[in-house]
Amino acid sequence: MYPKEIEKYLLKVQKPGRYVGGEPGAVVKDKRAVDVRFAFCFPDTYEIGMSHLGIKILYSLFNEKPYIWCERVFAPWIDMEEQMRAHAIPLYALESGDPLTDFDFIGFTLQYELSYTNVLNMLSLGGIPVLSRDRKDLNHIVVAGGPCACNPEPITDFVDIFFLGDGEEVDLEVIELYRVCKREGKSKEEFLRLAAQISGVYVPSLYDVSYHEDGTIAAVTPLDGAPAKIEKRAIMDMDACYYPDSFVVPNIEIVHDRAVEEIFRGCIRGCRFCQAGFLYRPVREKSVDCINEQCRALCRNTGYDEVSLSSLSSSDYTQVVPMLKKLNSWAKQEKVSLSLPSLRVDGFTDDILDEIKSVRKSGLTFAPEAGSQRLRDAINKNVFEDELMDTCRVAFEGGYTTVKLYFMIGLPTETMDDVAAIAELGRKVVDTYYSVENRPKGKSPRVTVSASSFVPKPFTPFQWEPQDDMDTLREKQKHIRASITTKKITYNYHDSDTSFLEAVFARGDRKLNKAMLLAHERGMHFDGWGDCFSLQRWLDIFEECGIDPAFYANRRRSFDEILPWDHLDYGVTKEFLKRECERAYASKPSPNCRENCMNCGAKKYGGGVCYEKRKSVL
Amino acid sequence: MKNARVFFEKNGACKYISHLDLNRVMLRAVGKSRLDIWHTEGFHQHAYITFALPLSLGFASTCESMDFRLLDDHADMSAIPAQLNACLPDGIRVYRCAEAKDKPADIDSAVYAVRMEPMNADDISDKELYSKLNDFLAQPQIITEKKTKKGKKDIDLKAYILDCDLSDADGVGMTLRLPAGSSLNINPSLIVTAFEAYCGAELHADITRTAILTKEGRPFE
Numbered sequence: 001m002y003p004k005e006i007e008k009y010l011l012k013v014q015k016p017g018r019y020v021g022g023e024p025g026a027v028v029k030d031k032r033a034v035d036v037r038f039a040f041c042f043p044d045t046y047e048i049g050m051s052h053l054g055i056k057i058l059y060s061l062f063n064e065k066p067y068i069w070c071e072r073v074f075a076p077w078i079d080m081e082e083q084m085r086a087h088a089i090p091l092y093a094l095e096s097g098d099p100l101t102d103f104d105f106i107g108f109t110l111q112y113e114l115s116y117t118n119v120l121n122m123l124s125l126g127g128i129p130v131l132s133r134d135r136k137d138l139n140h141i142v143v144a145g146g147p148c149a150c151n152p153e154p155i156t157d158f159v160d161i162f163f164l165g166d167g168e169e170v171d172l173e174v175i176e177l178y179r180v181c182k183r184e185g186k187s188k189e190e191f192l193r194l195a196a197q198i199s200g201v202y203v204p205s206l207y208d209v210s211y212h213e214d215g216t217i218a219a220v221t222p223l224d225g226a227p228a229k230i231e232k233r234a235i236m237d238m239d240a241c242y243y244p245d246s247f248v249v250p251n252i253e254i255v256h257d258r259a260v261e262e263i264f265r266g267c268i269r270g271c272r273f274c275q276a277g278f279l280y281r282p283v284r285e286k287s288v289d290c291i292n293e294q295c296r297a298l299c300r301n302t303g304y305d306e307v308s309l310s311s312l313s314s315s316d317y318t319q320v321v322p323m324l325k326k327l328n329s330w331a332k333q334e335k336v337s338l339s340l341p342s343l344r345v346d347g348f349t350d351d352i353l354d355e356i357k358s359v360r361k362s363g364l365t366f367a368p369e370a371g372s373q374r375l376r377d378a379i380n381k382n383v384f385e386d387e388l389m390d391t392c393r394v395a396f397e398g399g400y401t402t403v404k405l406y407f408m409i410g411l412p413t414e415t416m417d418d419v420a421a422i423a424e425l426g427r428k429v430v431d432t433y434y435s436v437e438n439r440p441k442g443k444s445p446r447v448t449v450s451a452s453s454f455v456p457k458p459f460t461p462f463q464w465e466p467q468d469d470m471d472t473l474r475e476k477q478k479h480i481r482a483s484i485t486t487k488k489i490t491y492n493y494h495d496s497d498t499s500f501l502e503a504v505f506a507r508g509d510r511k512l513n514k515a516m517l518l519a520h521e522r523g524m525h526f527d528g529w530g531d532c533f534s535l536q537r538w539l540d541i542f543e544e545c546g547i548d549p550a551f552y553a554n555r556r557r558s559f560d561e562i563l564p565w566d567h568l569d570y571g572v573t574k575e576f577l578k579r580e581c582e583r584a585y586a587s588k589p590s591p592n593c594r595e596n597c598m599n600c601g602a603k604k605y606g607g608g609v610c611y612e613k614r615k616s617v618l
Numbered sequence: 619m620k621n622a623r624v625f626f627e628k629n630g631a632c633k634y635i636s637h638l639d640l641n642r643v644m645l646r647a648v649g650k651s652r653l654d655i656w657h658t659e660g661f662h663q664h665a666y667i668t669f670a671l672p673l674s675l676g677f678a679s680t681c682e683s684m685d686f687r688l689l690d691d692h693a694d695m696s697a698i699p700a701q702l703n704a705c706l707p708d709g710i711r712v713y714r715c716a717e718a719k720d721k722p723a724d725i726d727s728a729v730y731a732v733r734m735e736p737m738n739a740d741d742i743s744d745k746e747l748y749s750k751l752n753d754f755l756a757q758p759q760i761i762t763e764k765k766t767k768k769g770k771k772d773i774d775l776k777a778y779i780l781d782c783d784l785s786d787a788d789g790v791g792m793t794l795r796l797p798a799g800s801s802l803n804i805n806p807s808l809i810v811t812a813f814e815a816y817c818g819a820e821l822h823a824d825i826t827r828t829a830i831l832t833k834e835g836r837p838f839e
Contacts, residue, residue, distance in 0.1 A: 002631065008737060008822040010634060017639065022631025024707050070682045250706055251643050303650030303705060305664070335663055569747045 003097040009083040014554045017252035018046035019080060021094030023071075025248040025302070028095050029069040029115050031102075038062055038070040039093050039126075043110075043118035044528070046074040050248070053258035053310065054109055054146065058167055060244035068175060068382035071095040071103075072248070075118045076125070078526065083393025084125060086168060090262075104178065105141050107171075108159075110148035113500060113505035114528035116155055118458045119144070123141040123158070126393040130520060131612075132160050132205060138181060138188045143174070149202070150232075150279055150293035151458040151565040154505050154593035156204035160188075161195055163202075164568060165232030166265070168242050170200035195386045196226040200233035202568065209510050209564075217509065217562040228520055231569045234282075235511045236607030237264060239290040246301035258306035258339070259298040263291055263323070267312035268593035268609055269344075270367070270600075272380045272584050275457040277573045278314055281600060282608030283316075283593060288323045295327060299336050306337045314340040315347020348391040355396050362397050367406035371421030378413045378587045380580070385425070389432045402446045403429055408474040409493075410454040410468035412584060416481040422449060423483035423491075430488045450492040451480055452500035458565045459507050459572060461580035464557040469550075470496050497535040501527065505554035510565040512552075573601035619656060620688045622695060623718040623839075629678040629826075632709025637672040644684055647705040656687040670722040670838065671798060671830055674805060677730075679827040681730070685703065685718055719839040720832055727780055728798035729829040730806040733791045734813075734821045741752065741819040749788040750817040755782060755792075762812040775812060778804045798830065 002010075002020045010016035031037065038461055049055060055072065062070035071093035076084060084091065090099035100106055106128060108119050123130045128140050135142070144152065145163035163170050174195050196203040206226035210218045222228050235241045238398055247259070263545040266283035267276065278515045286294075296309050307325070317323065319462045320340075327338055341470045345366045368388060369381045374407040376383060392403060407422045421472035426449045453473045468476070473496040484491055505512065517549030518541050526532035542549050557563065559578055566574070576599060583590060590598055628635070635643060648655060655665050668685045682803045688695075698715040706712070734751075736742050742750075754760070760775040781795035794806040810823040830838040 011822075016676065017631075017634040017636070020631035022709055024705070024706050028702075249646060251632065252639045253642060255640070300650070302647030303648075305645075305649055335657065531808050 002094070003089065003092055005087070006083075006089055008346055009080075009087065009089075009255055012418065013079040013092040015046075015252060017250075018074065018232055019076065019094075022096075023248050023251050023384060025246050026072075026095055027063040027248075031061075031069060031096065031098070033066075034069040035067040035182070036069075036105065037103045038068055038074050038105040038107060039100055040070055041106060041108045041119075041122055043108055043115040043122060044074050044115050044526075045077055045251075047252070047254040049074045050250050050254045052111065054167070055259050056244055056260070057242065058171060059166060060246070060286075061172070061242050062175070064170070064242075065175075067094075067179065067412040071098075071261055073100065073106075073122065073126075075122055075526070078374075079533065081121075081125065081139055088233065089604055091122055096191070100128050101140070103138050103174065104182075105143055108142070108144040108146075110144050110146040110152070111204075112528060113148055113502045114504060114533075116148075116516060117519055117524045117527050119155065119347045120158060120516065124520070125299075127605075130158050130517070132158055134162070134189060138178075138186065138191055141178065141188070142192075143171075144200050145171070147275060148506075150275070150568060151507065152204065152568060153209075153510050153564040154508035155516060156510055157245060157517065158187050159204065159511040160192060161201060161203055163233075164200050164230060165570070166241075167233075168235055170198060170233045172246065173198050174201060176487040178565060193226075196224075202230045207567065211511075215511075216557075217564060217566075223587060228308070229569045231572065234284075234571070234605045235265075236284060236605060238262075238284045238286045243294055245294065245297040247298070249302050249304070250497050256308065257304075258308050259302055259304040260293070260308045260310050261291055261295045261298065262286070263311045263314065263317050264307050265311070266575045266608065267315055269313060269382065270380055270580070270590060271596070272378075272458075272461040272580055273369070273408065274458050278459045278577075278600075279570050280312070281571050281602035282605060282610045284560045284608040285317060285519075286320050291323055292326050296330065296415055299331075299334065299423060303333055306339060307331070308339045310341060313342050313344055313347070315343050315349075315352065319557070320347075321349075321351045321355070324352065328355055336347050342382060342551055345391050346387045348394065350394060354422065364400050364402065365406065365536055366391070366497065368425060369406065369408050370405060370411060371423070372418045373420040375411060375414055377589045378584045378588050379411055380584070382592065383411065385428070388425070389428065391434055392429050392432045396433050396439050396445070397442055401433075401440050401443045402448075404448040404450065407449065407451045408454045409451050410473050410478070410499075412454075412456075412465045413587065414476075416476070416479060419479045420483045422451060422480050423485075423489070424483065426485060426489045431485055433501070445488055446490065447488055448490045448492065449480070449484070450494070451477065452494040453496045455499050455503045455506055458563065459570050461577045461584055462582065463563065463577065464559060466554045466556045466562075467500070469554050470500055473499070488597060489588055495530070498528065500549070501533075501535065502536055504549045505552075507564065508552050511547060515541050515547055518545060547595070571600070571602040576600045620691055620693065621685060621718040622688050622693075622698070623683050623685050624698060624712045625682050625714040625716075626682050626684070626710055626712040628673060628682050628710055629677075630709035632707055633676055635709075636675045637669070640673075641667070641669070643710070645655055646807065647702055648686065651701045652706040653686075653701060654662055654689045654693070656689055663705050666721075671728065671803075673723055673827060674825075676809065678823045679829055681784075681827060681830050681837070683830075694806070709777040712770070716839070723800065724832045725830055725838055726833040726835075727795050727831045728827055729781075729793065729795045729831070731791065731793050731822040731826045731828050731836055732806055732810065733789050734810065735789055737820040737822050742817065744786065744790055746786070747790045747817065747819070751774065751784060751790060751813065752811050753817045755779070755784070760812055764808060777802070779809070793828075795831075 053070045143161040149162040264285040266280040695715045699712040783793040
């Protein structure tokens with residue numbers, strides 16, 4: 001429950017429902033009866049954080065343990081932050097209304113680099129010293145997981161522990177260790193030293209990083225017996241893996257206001273720009289029966305009438321049609337609709353269309369990512385133009401008139417011709433619409449072309465690549481606009497300024513901690529939001545800290561440079577990534593995991609797609 | 619088919635559920651409770667629920683209602699409050715279910731309990747606030763600006779205050795009866811805002827709707 005004193009200020013802010021808790025499914029325990037209090041913090045607004053699947057899984061998992069009480073904390077929007085700061089109200093957790101200082105663990109999920117300033121801001125709003133070294137006792141342990149933990153170097157001064165990979169097991173192991181250390185009166189240092197011995201745990205203070213004169217890394221040296229390589233955790237049996245049968249159901253509308261079922265983890269495709277496609281290897285599926293039971297329980301327990309069947313590429317689920325049929329055997333009757341996000345262009349079949357449009361129909365979104373076949377080959381997005389057109393034809397015949405196409409600009413090896421091909425592909429989709437005999441009568445098609453700027457990420461074959469500078473990106477955006485000749489195409493593009501900052505932090509090193517701290521001291525927050533983001537303020541900060549952001553964003557690394565994240569192990573080997581990068585230069589696609597093994601290294605986890613029987617052995 | 623009306627309280631954290639969000643909360647609760655109620659029959663089929671008189675964001679209430687149609691003519695209505703409460707957030711409690719008697723158009727006025735305090739305690743004492751409230755309400759006219767769909771217009775609030783009781787027992791409070799319904803609806807926060815301007819202090823008002831009345835002056839049922 002929210003603290004009584006905020007009631008006066010709630011009606012002065014937008015959407016006060018964000019700050020009060022009290023939702024069905026929220027877990028309230030007796031704080032005297034638990035050993036460990038965990039504040040699960042999402043460094044963005046309530047509506048975004050509550051839509052995130054990871055928090056739902058871990059919240060329920062932690063709270064199943066009688067000795068842990070896990071609560072939720074979200075970043076207050078700027079209007080609420082103003083009220084809180086003006087009236088000295090510390091950031092509190094939604095279940096108890098207690099400030100962050102009452103918690104043993106303050107855990108963050110790092111979903112995108114531009115939320116880092118919110119992490120620091122939330123700590124300071126909660127009255128927690130932002131610097132790890134200023135938190136001396138065995139409490140207020142700041143931990144973080146999520147995709148950005150794969151290169152957490154820019155925020156190592158602030159976070160005590162990073163969790164690499166799947167959190168379901170390692171988080172509990174660390175909480176249990178804390179409980180023991182607390183009981184035995186151990187110090188924070190002793191606890192961290194012991195935690196570093198747990199697989200999947202990265203304690204950045206136990207590593208010393210030295211640099212060459214040119215700013216690149218000379219060596220990363222483990223201290224106090226910490227492992228030289230920190231391996232991510234990966235759970236192989238997804239049917240046995242914990243999954244909640246109920247969620248906290250928000251009282252106010254959130255971004256993804258529906259039940260979510262994870263159908264598999266990982267992706268077989270290996271698109272070379274996509275970090276998730278490499279971080280979550282190998283692909284591990286749930287069985288149809290498991291999915292069916294979990295969906296049914298979720299709908300019954302939450303009251304949601306929509307289930308999203310979530311994964312990185314839902315049509316790659318081997319049993320997709322049997323799964324949909326099984327779900328629809330009860331879902332139709334109970335007026336529950338199914339949605340399959342992240343459908344690939346080549347995975348969109350009549351069968352799937354029949355099953356998902358039976359209850360509800362929304363627009364279609366596809367991501368060809370690049371306009372020309374040559375560039376799609378180079379980035380390994382194995383999608384062909386005729387497949388896209390066939391898919392659109394199926395969709396138009398099925399009554400759809402709206403298609404959204406997502407692209408990236410600034411991809412490695414891209415030329416201006418590749419950029420113009422984006423507009424061309426949009427035009428071909430419009431033409432396809434008019435070539436369909438039984439298209440929706442009297443309606444004109446709406447094709448939306450969105451182009452975002454490519455950000456090279458760690459653990460991808462493009463981790464060595466420079467990002468296009470902002471002038472080049474702007475020129476490419478203009479070139480698309482100039483190449484669009486029909487009004488049936490709506491063109492959107494993402495701001496390249498935020499992509500630039502993202503590129504700096506994505507592949508940043510520990511020297512960036514200084515800039516993060518200064519940015520925090522200057523009150524920066526919500527960098528991912530146009531309302532708050534200012535590139536100029538960041539450029540000023542970099543200059544004051546003597547940091548050249550282009551060193552991180554726009555520099556080509558050599559294959560033999562020690563990268564800031566080289567001591568972290570996500571299964572995929574550097575040799576494999578090099579091979580893939582070289583294939584990209586040759587515009588040569590690679591087969592997916594089910595076609596042929598490219599020996600990425602993820603086989604060492606001993607499960608998933610690596611041990612499936614392949615249809616054809618090449 | 620039977621027209622059922624449930625009456626519920628809305629308070630605590632649930633004060634901050636807007637009317638649109640309340641609709642969603644109720645749809646999920648109805649779905650989860652598995653009550654056998656009529657669904658719309660169009661393409662987007664959903665449970666059909668309606669509300670007689672929306673409540674402003676931030677107000678508590680002891681007298682909200684929601685209508686739906688029970689498919690089974692012999693359904694036991696007395697069990698419905700417990701069935702729904704099991705599926706609702708704690709701040710929403712259904713206390714009665716009965717066949718709908720009045721039509722929403724029969725609603726004529728609503729009663730609000732308003733408790734006020736200054737945002738900054740130093741600005742004004744309770745005693746002074748209470749005395750200013752008396753003066754404020756004793757004015758022959760209370761002209762204020764009301765935003766309508768057609769734009770802003772000046773209205774005389776005084777003419778719309780159907781009943782008013784003041785109290786200084788527990789802070790500064792007033793009980794107001796104001797016109798309510800779809801044709802003319804006066805929000806009590808208009809009076810609070812006008813009073814703020816009059817007394818020159820920023821106020822926090824805790825508002826609870828305590829009754830919805832028909833033209834005959836009896837509770838809406």
